[in-house]
Amino acid sequence: MASAISQGTAPLHLSPSRPLRLDPRVALGMIAAGALAVIALWWQDTFFVQGLGDWLTNAGRITGLLAGYAVVVLLALMARVPALERGVGTDRLARWHAMGGRYTVCLSVAHTLLIIWGYAVAAHTGVVHETGTLLTGYADVMMATVALGLLIAVGIASARAARRRLRYETWHFVHLYTYLAIALAFSHQFATGGDFVSNLKARVLWSVLYVVVAALLVWYRLLAPVRDLVRHDLRVAGVRRETAEMVSVYVSGRNLEAMRAESGQFFRWRFLTRGLWWAANPYSLSAAPRPDLLRITVKVAGDHSAALLNLQPGTRVIAEGPSGGFTAARRRRRRVLLIGGGVGITPIRALFETIPAGTSDITLLYRANRPEDLVLKHELDELAQHRRAHVHYLVGPIKRGANDHLSAQRLRALVPDIADRDVFLCGPEAMMSVTRQSLELAGVPTRHIHSESFVF
Amino acid sequence: MKRVLLSTFGTVAGLIALLTFKSQGHPLTTTGALPSAGLPGSGSSSTPTTAPPAGGDTSGGSSSAPPPAASSSSAKAASRTVAGDAVETRYGVVQVQVTVSGNRIDNVSFLQLTAFDGRSQEINGAAAPILLQETLSAQSAHIDNVSGASYTTDGYLQSLQSALDKAGVR
Numbered sequence: 001m002a003s004a005i006s007q008g009t010a011p012l013h014l015s016p017s018r019p020l021r022l023d024p025r026v027a028l029g030m031i032a033a034g035a036l037a038v039i040a041l042w043w044q045d046t047f048f049v050q051g052l053g054d055w056l057t058n059a060g061r062i063t064g065l066l067a068g069y070a071v072v073v074l075l076a077l078m079a080r081v082p083a084l085e086r087g088v089g090t091d092r093l094a095r096w097h098a099m100g101g102r103y104t105v106c107l108s109v110a111h112t113l114l115i116i117w118g119y120a121v122a123a124h125t126g127v128v129h130e131t132g133t134l135l136t137g138y139a140d141v142m143m144a145t146v147a148l149g150l151l152i153a154v155g156i157a158s159a160r161a162a163r164r165r166l167r168y169e170t171w172h173f174v175h176l177y178t179y180l181a182i183a184l185a186f187s188h189q190f191a192t193g194g195d196f197v198s199n200l201k202a203r204v205l206w207s208v209l210y211v212v213v214a215a216l217l218v219w220y221r222l223l224a225p226v227r228d229l230v231r232h233d234l235r236v237a238g239v240r241r242e243t244a245e246m247v248s249v250y251v252s253g254r255n256l257e258a259m260r261a262e263s264g265q266f267f268r269w270r271f272l273t274r275g276l277w278w279a280a281n282p283y284s285l286s287a288a289p290r291p292d293l294l295r296i297t298v299k300v301a302g303d304h305s306a307a308l309l310n311l312q313p314g315t316r317v318i319a320e321g322p323s324g325g326f327t328a329a330r331r332r333r334r335r336v337l338l339i340g341g342g343v344g345i346t347p348i349r350a351l352f353e354t355i356p357a358g359t360s361d362i363t364l365l366y367r368a369n370r371p372e373d374l375v376l377k378h379e380l381d382e383l384a385q386h387r388r389a390h391v392h393y394l395v396g397p398i399k400r401g402a403n404d405h406l407s408a409q410r411l412r413a414l415v416p417d418i419a420d421r422d423v424f425l426c427g428p429e430a431m432m433s434v435t436r437q438s439l440e441l442a443g444v445p446t447r448h449i450h451s452e453s454f455v456f
Numbered sequence: 457m458k459r460v461l462l463s464t465f466g467t468v469a470g471l472i473a474l475l476t477f478k479s480q481g482h483p484l485t486t487t488g489a490l491p492s493a494g495l496p497g498s499g500s501s502s503t504p505t506t507a508p509p510a511g512g513d514t515s516g517g518s519s520s521a522p523p524p525a526a527s528s529s530s531a532k533a534a535s536r537t538v539a540g541d542a543v544e545t546r547y548g549v550v551q552v553q554v555t556v557s558g559n560r561i562d563n564v565s566f567l568q569l570t571a572f573d574g575r576s577q578e579i580n581g582a583a584a585p586i587l588l589q590e591t592l593s594a595q596s597a598h599i600d601n602v603s604g605a606s607y608t609t610d611g612y613l614q615s616l617q618s619a620l621d622k623a624g625v626r
Binding site: 039042043046047048049050051053054055058059062063099103106107119122123198 | 479544
């Protein structure tokens, strides 16, 4: 089976039609247009702002409306919508989500404080007294206050420092409370929000926005993976130890072309055994997807990946995805340079197999600290021969400056036409940032450097 | 860090710009002519605005205790038109004007009824006729709160009471 995959025959066009990809700039434009529409709602409902109390209250209304809009956008970014996953890329979506999340927590806090202060000024009472009035006298504000507390708690848990101290699983679990927070905060928007109380159209549109995003989430994160399990009958076909640290898992199924996976993409894998069913871990395809077979290659690091070694053939698999925008669709030029390191070689290996290119249009650089860290080497050699591509193995410890394997000088020596190529880069964070600098020094424009980060 | 500063600054600047724009205009007046109500048979039932405010300068609004109207002791048939204080509520400004003969309230009308937003304008429009009618029926400022318009009611009653005080109505 391994040899069948490593043959890497003619690049296979799996998808019947081109999958939809949303350009990142278009996605950002849509988000911005929504924000403008929200501000327009306030603008149309507000005729005059007079005095300190009014200024504060209206600033509170705008920040509140924007926060209510932003939480929906944040959920949509994480809904695994294929057009976003392929076009924007999962790693970039996760970065947007993290930045937007911090911003949204700040907006919610600002909204709360501004409204309390503004109402207190207008009513000529103290801030503490007005807080009490708001909590008891206004519909659903109590629930919204609980929601704010949850959001702040999640924000603190997500803050980078805290995140390193928390286990990933704990953090992820805490994160789920944002769903509760959003549900709790929803009703006070209609019950007390000046822009909704008397505006049925705004209430309907707002509800539609929330319902659509909730439907996307439920569909793509819960129902579609289960549907795929049934439809494609995904099962473990075999496990192979590649090196001391790497293991390949083969997953068989039927009509897998309907999943429209591409080389360079990944799935979130859930192996339905007693010990593994609860975790969905992202692993890239390490070979081009076939209509009957998928393969991942995983570093045996945590408990989860170690348990993969004991998977029995026939074990059912739920694959959530495909995800990620690190595909041949990113490419803009004829010639391509692929650079992989560590576990980042897996999507590079799949791209190496299928990325369309003519003779000697493809070069692959594979960086490793020790010879025994190289995985799938025989496959890469076979593919290189078959596709008449070049492979360079850059093995050895990291060095300083120009002597490093990935310095601009070394890259230019290995690939003289590097400045005219599209570069696909995947590897550990440190390696990627060094390589990105070298590539720019070597004259590769940033827009021709495509990378995927595994940190999310 | 740069992003944090940029987004904070951008948000604050955007808010200030929006609010500055909105503070340039004028408050909304209840659409159409300001409502008024008068007792049938009293002379000045329909067009109260033709009578100039007699209570002195009304624009200050906060000036609380002007001297009682000088003519309080004169003939009982003489009717006096007095403006109340302009009262600012959370949602707008309310100022009423009453026409009294003796202790009888013949006519009451609005000099100002403004709203800072569309919703308040709607509420004002619904509450105003009720407030005026109840005033004439009660012949005093002791009337029920109009439900859903408690801020407007409060402002109205303050302004009305100040007008009645100035007119010397007991």
